[in-house]
Amino acid sequence: MAIYKYIGRSKEGKLKRGTVDAINKTQAINKLREQGISPRELTEAKGVLNKEITIGHQVKQQDFVIYCRQFATLIRAGVSIVDSTNILAKQTESKALKKVLMAIEEDIRSGIPFSDAAGKYPKVFPQIFVNMVRAGEATGNLDESLDRLATYLEKQYDLKKKVQSTMAYPITLIIVIIAVVIFLMVTIIPNFTDMFSQFDAELPRITKFMLGVSNVVQKLWWLVILIVLAIGFLFAFMMRQNKAFHYGVHVAMLKAPIFGKLLQKSAIARMSRTLASLFSSSVPILQALTIVEKVVNNPVIGKIVLEARDSLEKGNKLSEPLEKSWVIPPLVTQMVAIGEETGSLDFMLEKIADFYEAEVDRSVDTLKSLIEPVMIILLAVVVGTIILSIMVPMFTIYQQI
Numbered sequence: 001m002a003i004y005k006y007i008g009r010s011k012e013g014k015l016k017r018g019t020v021d022a023i024n025k026t027q028a029i030n031k032l033r034e035q036g037i038s039p040r041e042l043t044e045a046k047g048v049l050n051k052e053i054t055i056g057h058q059v060k061q062q063d064f065v066i067y068c069r070q071f072a073t074l075i076r077a078g079v080s081i082v083d084s085t086n087i088l089a090k091q092t093e094s095k096a097l098k099k100v101l102m103a104i105e106e107d108i109r110s111g112i113p114f115s116d117a118a119g120k121y122p123k124v125f126p127q128i129f130v131n132m133v134r135a136g137e138a139t140g141n142l143d144e145s146l147d148r149l150a151t152y153l154e155k156q157y158d159l160k161k162k163v164q165s166t167m168a169y170p171i172t173l174i175i176v177i178i179a180v181v182i183f184l185m186v187t188i189i190p191n192f193t194d195m196f197s198q199f200d201a202e203l204p205r206i207t208k209f210m211l212g213v214s215n216v217v218q219k220l221w222w223l224v225i226l227i228v229l230a231i232g233f234l235f236a237f238m239m240r241q242n243k244a245f246h247y248g249v250h251v252a253m254l255k256a257p258i259f260g261k262l263l264q265k266s267a268i269a270r271m272s273r274t275l276a277s278l279f280s281s282s283v284p285i286l287q288a289l290t291i292v293e294k295v296v297n298n299p300v301i302g303k304i305v306l307e308a309r310d311s312l313e314k315g316n317k318l319s320e321p322l323e324k325s326w327v328i329p330p331l332v333t334q335m336v337a338i339g340e341e342t343g344s345l346d347f348m349l350e351k352i353a354d355f356y357e358a359e360v361d362r363s364v365d366t367l368k369s370l371i372e373p374v375m376i377i378l379l380a381v382v383v384g385t386i387i388l389s390i391m392v393p394m395f396t397i398y399q400q401i
Contacts, residue, residue: 004028008039027106059124061160063094065153068129072146081142082108100124113137127291128152128274132281145281152277156270159357162364163266167259169368173375177382182217184386189214192390203393210389247299254300254327262363264327267298269356271305272332276349286312300327318345331355 003021006028010016016037020028025042032039067088074084082105089101100121107117115134118125129149136145193211196203203211217224238245254260254267274295278288289309293302307321319337322328332352339348 005043006039007041008037011036059094059097065157068150068153072150076143081114131283135281135283166364166367177379185214185217206389207393250300265356265359267301269353271296272349273353276346279346
């Protein structure tokens, strides 16, 4: 959205100067006329000071999910696309989405199809949204495509939140454990260092180790922080710039004990649900697989999807590359093969998605019940070890006295 400077006259004939924010000159002129001003000069304001400041350009997933469900409901109720876009632009709480919808409304009024207008904003509207809407426009079933898309996005959002909530709990407890250890190392252990040195007693190895760690944390805490930050930045850089490293990290995550199975089930559920939604909306299969590779957000699964796409281009079956992969369970490959043979691939993919989404629910519930006692035991072991390293030499000193 740009800011335009104007010079015009009001209904009373008075000369007026000012600014108006609008997507383009046409909208700026319409806004001024609504205010009773006839513009004589209209120029776009340039420079940093005239730029509209917006905090954050990304639309939150929750806001986008709500928008899709409301859009599907309005279209199904018989409201036109233009009016639906106008209504949703006015009532959405997301400033970024509001601006994009206002721009799309202008494009639609000028004769551009909604899918093409939405395609101009890939950061807001993902490929799956644009392609499913385009398929709905072509087949005349836009309301069904939007309804299916809204259901898909809601399921993906719920699935993502469940996995995040499961992962967040142990991460939080690990941070608490680290904070407790640092507190003990900085405030408690130093009080015993001088006492041990006065008695000149032979200390156990674990006590020497703890005293050494405490000394490092006290004197070189800044170096420890720098090392942690450097490792974090290096890891983030490698994840973005090095594809082999990025792929290897995801392989390790999928093979990790406990959480690996949860991530695997979540990725398979997302892949199956996305592919089923695209098939049901009449999106061509090769194009659908290309979209799935980007949407699944996992390079290991994405590589398998691209191999399946290449297999189809060569005239082979979709299920063949899936059978060769270690990350795809036999149940998935068998159901996909049956779907190909019977012509009901979209139905089979939906059943796979339903099954693995239910599996994720069960895994989340199980992990939540197990994580808490495990983390409490871990906290007790860590703190107990530190305390024991102090108490053992104290008993020895008391015996000598």
